[in-house]
Amino acid sequence: MAAMALVPASVPDAKLAVRALESRYHHANTLKATFYERYSDGNGGASAESGTVYFSRPGRMRWEYESPEQKLFIVDGTNVWFYVPADRTASRAKVKESSDWRTPLALLTGKTDFSRLCRTIEVVDSAKDDNPTDRPLHAEDTMLRCVPRNESPGTDGEVSEVLIECDSEARLVRLVIRQPGALETEFRFANWEENLAIPEAKFHFEPPPNVAIVDESELAGSIH
Numbered sequence: 001m002a003a004m005a006l007v008p009a010s011v012p013d014a015k016l017a018v019r020a021l022e023s024r025y026h027h028a029n030t031l032k033a034t035f036y037e038r039y040s041d042g043n044g045g046a047s048a049e050s051g052t053v054y055f056s057r058p059g060r061m062r063w064e065y066e067s068p069e070q071k072l073f074i075v076d077g078t079n080v081w082f083y084v085p086a087d088r089t090a091s092r093a094k095v096k097e098s099s100d101w102r103t104p105l106a107l108l109t110g111k112t113d114f115s116r117l118c119r120t121i122e123v124v125d126s127a128k129d130d131n132p133t134d135r136p137l138h139a140e141d142t143m144l145r146c147v148p149r150n151e152s153p154g155t156d157g158e159v160s161e162v163l164i165e166c167d168s169e170a171r172l173v174r175l176v177i178r179q180p181g182a183l184e185t186e187f188r189f190a191n192w193e194e195n196l197a198i199p200e201a202k203f204h205f206e207p208p209p210n211v212a213i214v215d216e217s218e219l220a221g222s223i224h
Contacts, residue, residue, distance in 0.1 A: 071083065
């Protein structure tokens with residue numbers, strides 16, 4: 001936390017909120033939640049998807065997209081997989097090479113440390129921010145603004161800021177990920193369950209017959 005350059009007036013609240021969020025998931029071996037994802041292309045176009053996400057220590061997760069189309073996004077600890085059954089193609093990238101902001105969420109079942117992801121982090125003051133998206137969904141929630149540590153500024157995967165919303169119990173409620181060009185991806189989470197018995201096979205991807213595997217240095221170079 002000492003590495004975070006915070007606005008002085010926000011230091012106590014931001015530090016407490018981040019520590020509570022990290023502590024909330026620190027001892028979870030497995031997690032499960034439902035999610036809703038919204039993507040805006042900056043030109044008025046938008047899409048929405050939903051499904052179920054699973055997390056498992058150490059640093060693995062599985063996103064099962066159920067509506068409007070079946071898709072899989074899996075982090076197995078070494079590789080990141082993205083599979084769309086209708087396309088008969090699976091993309092594969094090394095975890096360290098993936099620019100997708102879902103990837104570091106695997107930290108929820110590991111040593112969660114947002115200082116590794118954020119160059120600066122502060123509590124959003126709704127009274128001074130007139131952007132409706134920057135306001136928490138519920139009055140008792142806390143909204144944090146994270147400026148990521150972009151290692152390669154100017155790349156397609158660059159993220160300008162991430163909003164992190166957590167509820168009064170320090171559960172992750174929402175992420176809003178913004179990229180240059182007014183691109184925005186929002187994830188909402190609900191129905192969190194901890195320490196469930198989740199089959200090991202959930203976190204491994206076995207390509208079905210006749211599915212092409214495409215290796216990419218950055219998984220599709222996109223967020224959604």
